[in-house]
Amino acid sequence: MAAAWAAAAVFHVGENRKEKTSLLKTFTSRDEIVAFISAKIKSAENDPLIVKLIGSFRATVKTFAEAAIVFAAKALDYSTTNIQVEGVDEADIVKTDGRLIYAASSNGLISIVEAYPPEGMRVLSKISIDGQVIGLFIGEDRLIALVEEAVKITAPSESEREAIIAPLPTYFPWRTSVRVFDVSMPEKPVSVGEVTLEGRYVSSRMIDNYVYVVLTYLIPVWTENLTVLPKWAVNEGWREISPPNIYYSDSIEAPSSYTLIAAIDILDVKRSTVKSVLTGYASRIYMSRSNLYVTFPVLDRSLGGWGRTEVYRIAVNGLDIECKAKGEIQGEVLNQFSMDEHNGYFRAATTTFLYEPSSGTKMESNLYILNADNLEVVGKIEGLAPGERIYAARFMGDRCYLVTFKKVDPLFTIDVSDPSNPRVLGALKIPGYSDYLHPYDEDYLVGIGKEAVPAEEGDFAWYQGLKISLFNVSNVESPEEVAKIVIGDRGTDSPVLFDHHALLFDRGRSLLVIPILEAKIFEEDYPGEKPPWAYGRPIFQGAYVFHVSPKDGIKLIGRISHMENSGVDPMYEVKRALYINETLYTVSDGKIKANNLADLSAVSEVSLW
Numbered sequence: 263m264a265a266a267w268a269a270a271a272v273f274h275v276g277e278n279r280k281e282k283t284s285l286l287k288t289f290t291s292r293d294e295i296v297a298f299i300s301a302k303i304k305s306a307e308n309d310p311l312i313v314k315l316i317g318s319f320r321a322t323v324k325t326f327a328e329a330a331i332v333f334a335a336k337a338l339d340y341s342t343t344n345i346q347v348e349g350v351d352e353a354d355i356v357k358t359d360g361r362l363i364y365a366a367s368s369n370g371l372i373s374i375v376e377a378y379p380p381e382g383m384r385v386l387s388k389i390s391i392d393g394q395v396i397g398l399f400i401g402e403d404r405l406i407a408l409v410e411e412a413v414k415i416t417a418p419s420e421s422e423r424e425a426i427i428a429p430l431p432t433y434f435p436w437r438t439s440v441r442v443f444d445v446s447m448p449e450k451p452v453s454v455g456e457v458t459l460e461g462r463y464v465s466s467r468m469i470d471n472y473v474y475v476v477l478t479y480l481i482p483v484w485t486e487n488l489t490v491l492p493k494w495a496v497n498e499g500w501r502e503i504s505p506p507n508i509y510y511s512d513s514i515e516a517p518s519s520y521t522l523i524a525a526i527d528i529l530d531v532k533r534s535t536v537k538s539v540l541t542g543y544a545s546r547i548y549m550s551r552s553n554l555y556v557t558f559p560v561l562d563r564s565l566g567g568w569g570r571t572e573v574y575r576i577a578v579n580g581l582d583i584e585c586k587a588k589g590e591i592q593g594e595v596l597n598q599f600s601m602d603e604h605n606g607y608f609r610a611a612t613t614t615f616l617y618e619p620s621s622g623t624k625m626e627s628n629l630y631i632l633n634a635d636n637l638e639v640v641g642k643i644e645g646l647a648p649g650e651r652i653y654a655a656r657f658m659g660d661r662c663y664l665v666t667f668k669k670v671d672p673l674f675t676i677d678v679s680d681p682s683n684p685r686v687l688g689a690l691k692i693p694g695y696s697d698y699l700h701p702y703d704e705d706y707l708v709g710i711g712k713e714a715v716p717a718e719e720g721d722f723a724w725y726q727g728l729k730i731s732l733f734n735v736s737n738v739e740s741p742e743e744v745a746k747i748v749i750g751d752r753g754t755d756s757p758v759l760f761d762h763h764a765l766l767f768d769r770g771r772s773l774l775v776i777p778i779l780e781a782k783i784f785e786e787d788y789p790g791e792k793p794p795w796a797y798g799r800p801i802f803q804g805a806y807v808f809h810v811s812p813k814d815g816i817k818l819i820g821r822i823s824h825m826e827n828s829g830v831d832p833m834y835e836v837k838r839a840l841y842i843n844e845t846l847y848t849v850s851d852g853k854i855k856a857n858n859l860a861d862l863s864a865v866s867e868v869s870l871w
Contacts, residue, residue, distance in 0.1 A: 353397025455531030589637025745815030753781030
């Protein structure tokens with residue numbers, strides 16, 4: 263966790279300031295940008311804390327770059343991508359419109375499959391993509407593919423090069439493109455436009471006919487007088503982001519990155535717009551229908567490392583993008599579910615990592631409520647669950663649910679109905695932890711994570727198989743785990759634990775489908791008593807289909823696998839599941855299978871290779 267956290271770090275050093283955060287401005291010219299960055303670099307080059315952390319970050323970026331080089335008519339009822347905010351779609355590798363399935367494979371192919379009716383399922387067409395397909399959107403007879411690739415750049419000669427903070431990586435890490443296809447005739451998809459941006463992909467959303475993409479562009483500082491501005495292109499017509507479209511704050515001490523926010527009209531990409539913020543390395547985003555919140559970990563001198571988070575609120579309306587406010591909170595934001603906008607307030611849950619030379623890293627968690635207009639903190643809870651970090655979070659109206667973990671799993675229920683006075687109402691301590699929380703309804707919550715066995719020595723626990731829990735939170739002061747099921751032994755895993763898009767849930771059908779790699783510990787591998795740290799061997803990969811309800815608990819209905827032989831073949835690892843009417847579809851890189859939802863009997867399958 264610490265390594266991932268450091269890799270997402272920002273080079274803004276946060277003081278314990280009492281004055282209000284500096285107002286955001288925009289630049290008027292390229293010369294002004296050059297002068298601003300050069301002055302900040304000069305003032306930072308003798309700061310050992312900045313030099314040390316920036317050097318390690320740039321090394322991480324180089325590692326990322328090197329690694330990248332290697333690499334119509336609708337049915338009556340169908341499932342959609344598991345998203346956080348209604349009306350704000352999220353990119354995923356599989357999409358459906360109720361008749362067609364669009365599936366992106368790791369080999370760079372996008373397959374368009376006529377999936378309904380299932381008996382006649384067939385591949386209509388394939389699109390070959392250069393680069394890695396991050397995700398897809400669909401809408402208005404458009405297929406939008408987000409593609410990422412590494413690009414080699416030409417650096418100045420050694421005589422021209424003067425490294426001020428740290429050496430520049432040989433390769434510019436990432437270039438991200440948004441490719442739009444007309445799929446009104448799915449048998450013959452037609453490319454209708456492309457927007458390409460220099461920068462590493464952070465996240466994206468789609469609202470109505472507009473796709474919003476957030477990227478980070480590392481500033482290649484070679485000499486004092488050379489500042490490279492981010493470039494972007496519409497249909498290969500390249501241009502630099504103009505200085506008036508770049509926001510900044512005087513409070514930043516060592517600017518290292520531009521965060522790019524692009525708004526793309528899927529019906530006419532030529533109308534696209536791009537804005538930027540000169541800051542550090544973008545970490546997480548949350549988006550409502552009117553605001554995009556981007557977070558940046560920052561340095562805190564009192565902690566000697568990464569200890570705070572900057573939050574920027576960016577108002578969005580179609581192609582209009584405007585950076586409106588900036589705020590700061592203590593700690594690190596885990597993921598998008600640690601953030602939320604509700605009734606004019608922005609809420610965020612964080613974990614603070616405090617380094618103490620005598621005892622090492624000390625952790626504690628916090629909850630902050632900010633006025634969404636100016637991002638000033640109006641209410642908070644700090645110092646929650648000392649020694650533990652947040653593993654999962656979920657905001658649901660006037661309630662917040664947090665899972666922290668080190669040896670046992672406390673599920674905290676928090677009242678956030680009064681923004682100025684959030685209160686912990688209850689806590690449930692059970693073995694294991696949840697990595698992801700999903701609302702069943704107002705009174706029940708599904709948790710997906712790992713079972714755990716407390717270590718006999720030491721303040722930690724050994725995680726075991728995959729655990730699915732059903733929590734009754736109707737009595738917020740005394741939450742209960744009313745049902746649970748554990749799949750496999752230590753080594754069992756699921757993409758749901760790190761990517762919520764892999765989850766299929768439908769309350770009306772009491773349906774829960776999760777791709778799982780099940781591992782089992784065999785007696786011959788560990789004769790005698792099985793040690794809690796023992797890993798099992800993979801025995802099965804596929805979709806596990808569950809019936810979940812408060813009345814019946816959690817019941818395994820059956821399993822669907824794509825494996826054609828014994829063992830686990832990555833090509834046939836089930837990654838996603840969806841339903842259309844009464845048919846369940848499971849998707850791997852190699853195939854799509856259709857099974858009857860009533861009894862999971864096979865209906866048909868189609869190869870994607």
